[in-house]
Amino acid sequence: MSDSWIDNLKEQAGVRPRRTLAEEAADNLREFILLGKLAPGTAVPERDLAEALGVSRTPLREALRILEVEGLVEYSATRRPHVAEPSLHELTQYISVLGALEALAGETACTEATTGEIAEIVHLSARMSKNSGQLEPLGFFRLDMQFHAAIVEASRNEPLIETHRQYNARLWRARFLSSQQVDRRDNTLAEHVEITDAFQKRDKAATRRALRDHLQSTIENIGRLHAGSGAAKAKD
CATH class of the missing domain: 1.20.120.530 (GntR ligand-binding domain-like)
Structure with missing residues (x-):
């Protein structure tokens, strides 16, 4: 059985899977970007953000990968994250x-x-x-x-x-x-x-x-x- 199949079954039964720390951190970062607290082009300070969100660097990096897939965060050639600044x-x-x-x-x-x-x-x-x-x-x-x-x-x-x-x-x-x-x-x-x-x-x-x-x-x-x-x- 795939995880997605199990999650669908749980949802139909009224049991929603718990959100991970990475997903919660991604939600917070998405809102920071939305409100301009992290402006387009701004470098993302991983250590400071992890401390502010009360999570370790591991879930924060997972959150940044989620936002990279969404196109909200980009990485430089040296793999340093920054807020995307689309033209x-x-x-x-x-x-x-x-x-x-x-x-x-x-x-x-x-x-x-x-x-x-x-x-x-x-x-x-x-x-x-x-x-x-x-x-x-x-x-x-x-x-x-x-x-x-x-x-x-x-x-x-x-x-x-x-x-x-x-x-x-x-x-x-x-x-x-x-x-x-x-x-x-x-x-x-x-x-x-x-x-x-x-x-x-x-x-x-x-x-x-x-x-x-x-x-x-x-x-x-x-x-x-x-x-x-x-x-x-x-x-x-």
Whole structure:
């Protein structure tokens, strides 16, 4: 029996496997990167981080390998870890692929989703609209990602779900920065409503189009951020 088979059986029985120290450390590091506590290009101080997280160097290194697979951490030629610093071109390429994945997931979910899953996605969209003014940036972003993940998972397509998870992990910081642009939040919420309305009607074409347009907005938001950052550096 493979470990994955056993884990699936445990999950079906309501028994979730315990998270390892490496997985917990990876979660914390992912959040540090997301919030800019470890900025792009920053060297990762293994000893200091291990001490701060209360773990030994071994699980920390395992956590860094997890984040390397996700594209959040890179290694130099001398195997020193640092936070990945993707270019605008790279981010645009990844987001374009992510848009295609979410469009396919939304189209498929229009057929596969249960009534309960559709209701949950509608509920998530409503929560975001209702609480957008009160939610702190990380809370708003997590709810946003929960909304998108729920649509993808409703597709019932495991290869699609896994591929989306991998691409989305690489884009967490970019999507977080995009969601932080308060002046664009009304636009984001309006796009979520458009996605939700199409999904409720199980309109495949409209759902696919709304999701692709939504990810295109993310590309535009990231482009504005890079342009603003470039202008600020030129002033300095």
